[in-house]
Amino acid sequence: MTEFLQQLINGLSLGAIYALIALGYTMVYGVLRFINFAHSDVFMVGSFAGFYIGRGMPKESFVTGFLALTGAMLVCAVLGVVIERLAYRPLRSRSKLTVLITAIGVSLLLENLGQFVFGAAPKAFPTLFPVHTFNVAGLVIGSNQLVVLVVALALLGALQYIVLRTKVGTAMRAVSFNPQAASLVGINNDHIISFTFALGSALAAAGGILYSLNYQAIDPLMGVLPGLKAFVAAVLGGIGNIPGAALGGLLLGVVETFVNGSRFSTFTDAIAFAILIAILLFRPAGLLGKMQVEKV
Amino acid sequence: MIPRSQIVLVSAIAGAGVLAALAPRIDSYFALIISNIGINVILAVSLNLINGYTGQFSLGHAGFMAVGAYSAAAITMFGAPKFAPALTQGAGVHALFPIALVGGGLAAALAGVLVGAPSLRLKGDYLAIVTLGFGEIIRVIFRNVDSLGGALGLNGIPAYTNLFWVYAFAALTVYVVVSMVNSTYGRGFLAVHDDEIAAEAMGINTTRYKITAFVVGAFFAGVAGGLYGHSILTIAPTGFDFMRSIEIVVMVILGGMGNTTGVIIAAVLLTLLPEGLRMLAGAPVSLPFSAPFNNLKWIADTRMIIYSLLVIVLMLARPQGLFNWANRSAMRPKV
Numbered sequence: 109m110t111e112f113l114q115q116l117i118n119g120l121s122l123g124a125i126y127a128l129i130a131l132g133y134t135m136v137y138g139v140l141r142f143i144n145f146a147h148s149d150v151f152m153v154g155s156f157a158g159f160y161i162g163r164g165m166p167k168e169s170f171v172t173g174f175l176a177l178t179g180a181m182l183v184c185a186v187l188g189v190v191i192e193r194l195a196y197r198p199l200r201s202r203s204k205l206t207v208l209i210t211a212i213g214v215s216l217l218l219e220n221l222g223q224f225v226f227g228a229a230p231k232a233f234p235t236l237f238p239v240h241t242f243n244v245a246g247l248v249i250g251s252n253q254l255v256v257l258v259v260a261l262a263l264l265g266a267l268q269y270i271v272l273r274t275k276v277g278t279a280m281r282a283v284s285f286n287p288q289a290a291s292l293v294g295i296n297n298d299h300i301i302s303f304t305f306a307l308g309s310a311l312a313a314a315g316g317i318l319y320s321l322n323y324q325a326i327d328p329l330m331g332v333l334p335g336l337k338a339f340v341a342a343v344l345g346g347i348g349n350i351p352g353a354a355l356g357g358l359l360l361g362v363v364e365t366f367v368n369g370s371r372f373s374t375f376t377d378a379i380a381f382a383i384l385i386a387i388l389l390f391r392p393a394g395l396l397g398k399m400q401v402e403k404v
Numbered sequence: 405m406i407p408r409s410q411i412v413l414v415s416a417i418a419g420a421g422v423l424a425a426l427a428p429r430i431d432s433y434f435a436l437i438i439s440n441i442g443i444n445v446i447l448a449v450s451l452n453l454i455n456g457y458t459g460q461f462s463l464g465h466a467g468f469m470a471v472g473a474y475s476a477a478a479i480t481m482f483g484a485p486k487f488a489p490a491l492t493q494g495a496g497v498h499a500l501f502p503i504a505l506v507g508g509g510l511a512a513a514l515a516g517v518l519v520g521a522p523s524l525r526l527k528g529d530y531l532a533i534v535t536l537g538f539g540e541i542i543r544v545i546f547r548n549v550d551s552l553g554g555a556l557g558l559n560g561i562p563a564y565t566n567l568f569w570v571y572a573f574a575a576l577t578v579y580v581v582v583s584m585v586n587s588t589y590g591r592g593f594l595a596v597h598d599d600e601i602a603a604e605a606m607g608i609n610t611t612r613y614k615i616t617a618f619v620v621g622a623f624f625a626g627v628a629g630g631l632y633g634h635s636i637l638t639i640a641p642t643g644f645d646f647m648r649s650i651e652i653v654v655m656v657i658l659g660g661m662g663n664t665t666g667v668i669i670a671a672v673l674l675t676l677l678p679e680g681l682r683m684l685a686g687a688p689v690s691l692p693f694s695a696p697f698n699n700l701k702w703i704a705d706t707r708m709i710i711y712s713l714l715v716i717v718l719m720l721a722r723p724q725g726l727f728n729w730a731n732r733s734a735m736r737p738k739v
Contacts, residue, residue: 143532195716195720198720199719202723205461205528206719206723208461208528208529208532209715209719210716210719210720213712213719216711216715217712217713217716220708220709220711220712221709223708224706224709332646336533336537336540339533343530374544375544375548378540378544381534381537381538381541384534385522385534385537388522388526388534
């Protein structure tokens, strides 16, 4: 029982990171209907931003952690907007395939620029937050796991507030629902799409820092696998659906942690894709998504 | 009257024979590059049938290549010595190797059916992710099969690949893909690419066309995998990762989706380019005013950056591909 709870906690903290990345995929899909392949590399850039900010700080404290987190989120928000502006906006009227290939190109560009600028060798990630291990009723809970859960919950709450309660959030939902009608009622679609990219990329940066805190080593290709898995999480929850992405992320994190703890641990990396294929076959709209009728 | 395409095929195979006869006179490094060009032509042309002509964006070609490489190696290393030892010696090898290649291709084709049947109901970016996922699953499976070397890979594959087999199969791939697409039956691939809904309304069984394209493409990817394995003699799951698939996809995009000639040119150029850059990086250049180029290592280092920028710029400026002069725009925007 203790082991089960322990694995559950580990799984939830991994899942919270997947959830943060998945939100970026789902929001961009919501407004533009395409998979932003470069999202996983924005996540990587976020980690590196956190790495350089954290290294410049005297010692680990909550202030250091907070500054690294917000700094990296800002950097990535700008990066996300720039990527959208330069690579995706000129292609908005083109076929989806063209945009998809461009997104793969942007992803490759960030990875290779990363290897060129940061170096291909893994780097040790600084401990941004004070580290402490709690023992509660036989369970071992690292302070970093708590940080992950608290930050992820806070960001999810903030996002939910922005999307549901603010004017710009309403506009985002309007663009997602019907871009043409949204521009008819005076919404500037370009601004909203830029804002969506900024928001999603900032969340990816937060995810990147939280991920690096737990895994302690970062490299320019670190984003590929978590990015793909987070995408699976978004599809699992129903792509375009914000609570769905959070649920999918948590579920995937828990399932993966349990598989990793079982004797099938060498198959861990395949689990996410097996889930993806199963969900697309049996419930393509995802757990929380609504089935849509294809219109001709 | 023999059709022109068959005359071309026969003469291409004869050309492969001539090339193979010349092989002993070629420096072994260049022979390897020439062989890699042929293998990449097979991969790119077969992927072009799926991604270009049929318009189904697959990112899992390296996975099929892996299935072919492992199956062909299993046939030559384990199957043949056990069941037909005569074939492993002397002239028997010339019969064994094509059998192993076709066996590898068939195994990959089977994997193609298994992957294609469920996933080809999906469209566009979903299909891309699912094929990517399947490629990763195939890799994880090979990593866990200990009798095939596990994560360390399979060593000691016999060196059966020569220029004749590479170019004979490259010619066969081009022949099959071109004749398929240009046949009455093959117009269906283009119809699926141009407008799936309209094709369906015209009574075309779109799922069947998609799976056919997938299976034929996977077959030749498997053959290429077999040739690759018997050329580098050691295969490991890491050699067939996502980046390998992307390399093949870039060849298809650069050449122009659905343009076989362009794709062949792109496969040749993109195989030569890194080798050329590597040579430049090694060679001391001392021409007047060549100071910035004296150390060309930075060009080799930035090769992948240039690749990715190329893909982006190409999509923004010339989505029909670099070598696509034909009028038929492969990526016409859909209304």
